[in-house]
Amino acid sequence: MTFRFTLPTLIAAVFLLSAPAIAQDSTDSASLDSALSALHSGANQKALDELRVLLSETPHDPALLTNAGIAAARLEQWGLAAGLLRDAVEVAPTENAPRQALDFVLAKLPVKEISHSAEFWETYRENVLSGVSLYWLALIGAPLVLLVGLLVLRFIADRRRALVDEEPMPRVGPAHVAAILLLVLHLGLLMTKVMDRGQPRGTIIETKIAAHSAPDSQSPSLFELFAGLEVLILRENEAWAQVRYPGGPTGWIPKSALHFALAPAGG
Structure with a gap:
């Protein structure tokens, strides 16, 4: 079965994915029922908060990730939604629902990319690696x-x-x-x-954030990043992360502006 993702019909994926979430991991059934009930009833912030608590225990559950991404999308938190759904696609690349939900969210981003050069690796990653587990x-x-x-x-x-x-x-x-x-x-x-x-990545969750030349808000601003854009995380320095937009510039941003992509299971 396939879905056409719009905000009124995003909830359809939740019904399909609630059962796998229970089957795949030993998630607390009562907490999961509460989160899904909140999502079904439109209490999206409550659902998102409860799903993120569940994800802290079972972070690689694609159903929980997708449901959380849908909740964030319904709250129009596009950056967080994109990050959660990218995690879901990475964990379950052959599943249609997370990928379709991610495509929907990416289409909603106010800024879909910034100036950059095409990179073979990123093209190969998008067209080949993203589809395999x-x-x-x-x-x-x-x-x-x-x-x-x-x-x-x-x-x-x-x-x-x-x-x-x-x-x-x-x-x-x-x-x-x-x-x-x-x-x-x-x-x-x-x-x-x-x-x-092995390359850490993250998704910008702030509407707009300035990238600086050093891990200091007083340092010169080099360029701007926008909600939903995916970046490579090069290194970390306390509350700051040095990031590079694929094929583009490098700069420092606060870690609080990032949703860090999942590390591989067991790693």
Whole structure:
């Protein structure tokens, strides 16, 4: 089932996602029921507050993240909504509801981008990496390595047998080439996904924030960032974070202006 996301119909995703939230994690059922009831009744701030409490216990639950993002969107907190929904998409990249909700929120942003240069990595990330799960890449990798290993061992055994029997050497067949190429592609995808997850990111939650040349509000302002824009977090200094807009400039902003993206589960 697909949804056309508008503010009156955003709640549709909540009905679909409330059950997975209970099934996936050992969330307090009463608290979850209270949060979803508040969201259904239009008490969006109450729902958002309660969902964020639940997220502090189970931060990688895509249903909770999506519901919280929807609550923030209904409050027109577009920056926070974008950050929460980006987390949901990262955790569950194959789910349609979080991605559709994120697309809806991004379309509502007053400023959708600032001046920047196109970067291959960001294009690759958006078009390829954002659609795959690190968990599934790792899970698929084990049998793939086993398959290629068995093919290689069998090929070596056939060569030894041919040497002993003085027969023609076996040739590398299409199956060997295909398996090795598949393994190389998979490992490349896995490595770049790990690299991407290792780069801290965040979403601007303030309507507008000035980026400074140093971690000090008295330092010169270099440029402005707007709600919903995603930035790379380069380093932190007490209450400040040095960020870079992808393909664009670098500056310091208060941490309070950021929704920090989720770290990988278990990390």
